[in-house]
Amino acid sequence: MAGQSSATAARTGNNLFLRAVAALSTLAGWCSAAMIVAAVGITCQMIFIRFVLNGSTFWQTEAVIYLAIGATLIGLPYVQRLRGHVNVDLVPLALPKSARFFMAIMTLSLSITMVGVILWYSYEHWHLAYERNWKSDTVWGVRLWIPYLALPVGFGLFLLQLVADLVAVLLKIDQPFGLEDT
Numbered sequence: 621m622a623g624q625s626s627a628t629a630a631r632t633g634n635n636l637f638l639r640a641v642a643a644l645s646t647l648a649g650w651c652s653a654a655m656i657v658a659a660v661g662i663t664c665q666m667i668f669i670r671f672v673l674n675g676s677t678f679w680q681t682e683a684v685i686y687l688a689i690g691a692t693l694i695g696l697p698y699v700q701r702l703r704g705h706v707n708v709d710l711v712p713l714a715l716p717k718s719a720r721f722f723m724a725i726m727t728l729s730l731s732i733t734m735v736g737v738i739l740w741y742s743y744e745h746w747h748l749a750y751e752r753n754w755k756s757d758t759v760w761g762v763r764l765w766i767p768y769l770a771l772p773v774g775f776g777l778f779l780l781q782l783v784a785d786l787v788a789v790l791l792k793i794d795q796p797f798g799l800e801d802t
Contacts, residue, residue: 629702630785633793641784642701648777649698655691659684679760686767693774697781712797721789724796728786735779742771 632638666680699705712720748754750765788794 630700630781631788631794632784633788633791635788635791635793638784638788638793641780644777645697645701645781648694648696648774649701652691652695652698655687655694659687659691662687678758679762682756682758682760682762686762686770690767690770690774693770694777696774696778700778700781700785707797709797709799712799720796720799724789725786728782728789732779732782732786735775735782739772739775739779742775746772 630638630642632642662680662684666677666684669675669677669680712723715723746765746768749763749768754764755761756764785794789796
């Protein structure tokens with residue numbers, strides 16, 4: 621079944637916490653977009669160096685990979701705020717309002733728990749790379765704590781956006797799953 625979802629961007633009302641989290645998520649989205657633009661620019665520079673100037677490249681491929689992965693992770697909260705993640709509206713639409721509310725609370729709570737666990741281990745992994753001064757096994761030898769920082773930052777901001785979504789539903793500022801009553 622193809623078509624547009626009836627869900628809209630997360631509402632914040634006049635709640636200061638929700639507005640602050642929305643601003644952080646939007647900033648993360650802009651940073652993610654800038655990382656994609658930088659990756660495209662580096663790719664163009666790499667193509668020019670290799671095929672026009674017949675030179676060698678040693679850092680560009682690795683930088684583009686780290687930027688693309690970082691953009692994906694840093695962009696998580698922005699996509700959550702816009703409700704851009706893949707979802708299935710069929711079950712929530714079929715449920716009555718009270719069951720939809722309960723399902724939203726359960727779904728958000730489970731998501732918060734899972735992302736919290738991922739955040740914990742991603743921070744642990746980043747800290748290990750920082751503490752032991754890990755470097756990539758390439759000619760560039762980038763210190764791995766720098767690209768690995770996208771893990772705890774991205775999942776931390778994603779967790780914050782999920783908590784804001786839960787608060788908005790609990791305070792009745794936003795509808796469960798962003799769906800208007802049918």
